[in-house]
Amino acid sequence: MATLEIRDLHVSVEADNATKEILKGVDLTVKQGETHAIMGPNGSGKSTLAYSLAGHPKYTITSGTVTLDGEDVLEMSVDERARAGVFLAMQYPVEVPGVSVSNFLRTSATAIRGEAPKLRTWVKEVKESMERLNMDPSFAERNVNEGFSGGEKKRHEILQLELLKPKIAILDETDSGLDVDALRIVSEGVNRVRESGETGTLLITHYTRILRYIKPDHVHVFAGGRIAESGGPELADKLEAEGYEAYTKGGTAQ
C-alpha cells in the first residue's frame, strides 16, 4: 500500500533578502485510501506544505524527510515526483499559452503512465470524465486555463486527478472560489477517485464547507507551521463551531 511519510519537515522561503521559516516540523503519514483534511487559518503554512511536496523551486527544505513508499521524494525533480505518484491540484492553476487541454492531458498521461494511452480508449476516457464534471466538449480545444472561470479551472484540476490516478493527491484549497453547484461537482469528482481506494488524499482547506461533501478519515489543524492538533471528523465540527482562535491566540502563526 502506497504511503507518504512526512517527518519533521522544515521549509523556508527567501523574502526581502531574508530567510523566513514557514514550516516548522511537520509530521504526517498519508496512506493509500485514506483522506486527511488539513485545516488552518490563512498564513499557517498549508499551501507551503502542498507546494513543498510537489517540489516548487521557491521553497527550500532545510531539514526533515518526505518519502513515498520509502523513496526519497525530496531528491526528485518536480516531474519525477509527479511520475512517482504525487499530484497537486493547485489553488491557482496556471495559464499555458499555445497548449490545448487535449494535448496537455494526453502528454501528461503519457508521461505519468510511461506510454501513450491508446487513442480510441483515451478519447472515450477523457470524454466520459469531462461529462461527469459537467465540462463542455469544446473545453478540450481551449488553451490550458486560458480564460477559464474559477470554477472551470478547478474542474480542470479534478479532471486531471481523475485521469492521472495518483497515489497521493494533494488538493490545495480546491474549494476556494466555488459556488455550491461547482463545489458539489468537484467534490463528486474527488469522491470517485477516493472510492477507487487507490489514492491517498490530502485535502487542504480553510473552510469546513467542503467536508460536507468529502468526508475525511482524519482532520489536522495546521497552525504556526506545524500540525497543532489531530483528530477524527469531529475535530472539523469543533472548528466549525469555534474557529481557529484557540490555535492562533498568542501562537506563532502570522
Place this chain on the structure above:
Amino acid sequence: MAEASIPVGSTTAGSIAVAAESTVATRMSAPPSYDVADFPVPHGREEEWRFTPLERLRGLHDGTAIATGDGVRVEVEAPQGVTVETVGRDDARIGKAGTPVDRVAAQAYSAFEKASVITVPKETVLDEPVRIAVHGEGGTAFGHQVIELKPFAEAVVVIDHTGDGVLAANVDYLIGDGAKLTVVSIQDWDEKAVHVGQHNALVGRDASFKSVVVTFGGDVVRLHPRVAYAATGGEAQLFGLYFTDKGQHQEHRLLVDHNQPHNTSNVAYKGALQGDEAHAVWIGDVLIRAAAEGTDTYELNRNLVLTDGARVDSVPNLEIETGEIAGAGHASATGRFDDEQLFYLMARGIPAAEARRLVVRGFFAELVQQIGLPDVQERLIEKIEAELEASL
C-alpha cells in the same frame, strides 16, 4: 494568450506597444522612390527606423556598403514551362509591383546590376514548386527578383536564404488575373548575416496571393512584405513565423494597401523569442482607402516570450477611409512562458524540455498547418525543435 489591447507606452520584455498616434500615411519620413538619393540617411529616430539597430546594418543604410563580386549566389530550379531570365536594369517588368519605401530598399534598387525574372505562362499550373536558393558567400550584394504569373497560372515558389552575407534585395510579385501564387520565403541565415528587403505583391483581378515568411537566422533581418491590388476580387494571405534567438533582431513590417474595392486580406504572424537581447518587431499596417468599398481584412500578431531579456515591439495599425467595408479587425498579444508554467506542466509529469517543446509547438501549430506545403511544414517543425534543443 488573451486578446490584449495595451495602451501606448514604452515596451519592455514581453509587452507590446501600440503606437496609436502614428498612421500609415505619416509613418514614413520620405515618399516612396526608386532613387536612394531621395532618402536622407536615417539616424534611428525616424518612425520607420526607430526599432532597427542601424549600427548593425553594415552600411546598407548610409551608402557605405559596397557590393563584392562574390557576395551572394542565386540558383533557380524551375519546372518545365517556367521562363527564367537574367535581365538588365531597364527591363520594363522591374519595379512594377511597388516602389521602395525606405532608404535601404531604394539602395538595393539603385545598386543592383542584374535582376532575375521568373515567369509562369498563362493558364500554366505547376505541380512542382519553383525553388530559388539564395546562398550568402560572406560578401555584400544588392539584388532584385521579379516573379510574374500570367492570368490563371498557379505556382508555388520557395525562396530559401542560407549562408552568411549582407544582402539588400527586393522582390516583386506580379499576379495576373485569376492567378494563384504561394510564396514561401525562408530566412535561415547563419548568425552574422544581414538581410533587408521589400517584397511587393500586386494582386490581379480575382487573383490569390499567399505569402509565408519564415525567419530563423541572421544577425539582422528586416523585411517589408507589401500588398496592393490591381483590380477587384483579389485575396491576400500573409503568414509569418519567426524564432528570434539571443542577440538577433528580426523585423517584419507589413502593409496591405486596400486601394481597390472588394478585395480581402488576412495577416497572421507568430513569433517565439528566447535569450538576452532577442528582439522581434512586427508592424502591421492596413490601409483601406476611400475607394476600397467591400474590403474584408484581419491582421493578427502573437508573440511567445520564452525567457527573460527578450523584447517584442508589436504595432498593429488599421486606417480606414471608408465606412462601406465588409470587415476590418486586428489583434496583437504577447505571452510569456515562465517558471510557473514550467512548474505546472512538470507537476503533471512532463519533463522540462518536453514542456517547452509542447508550448512552442502548440503555439505555432495552427499557423504551420495553414502553409499547406507538407515538406515546408515538416522542415519548419524540425527547425523549431532544433532551435529549442540548442537553448536547453
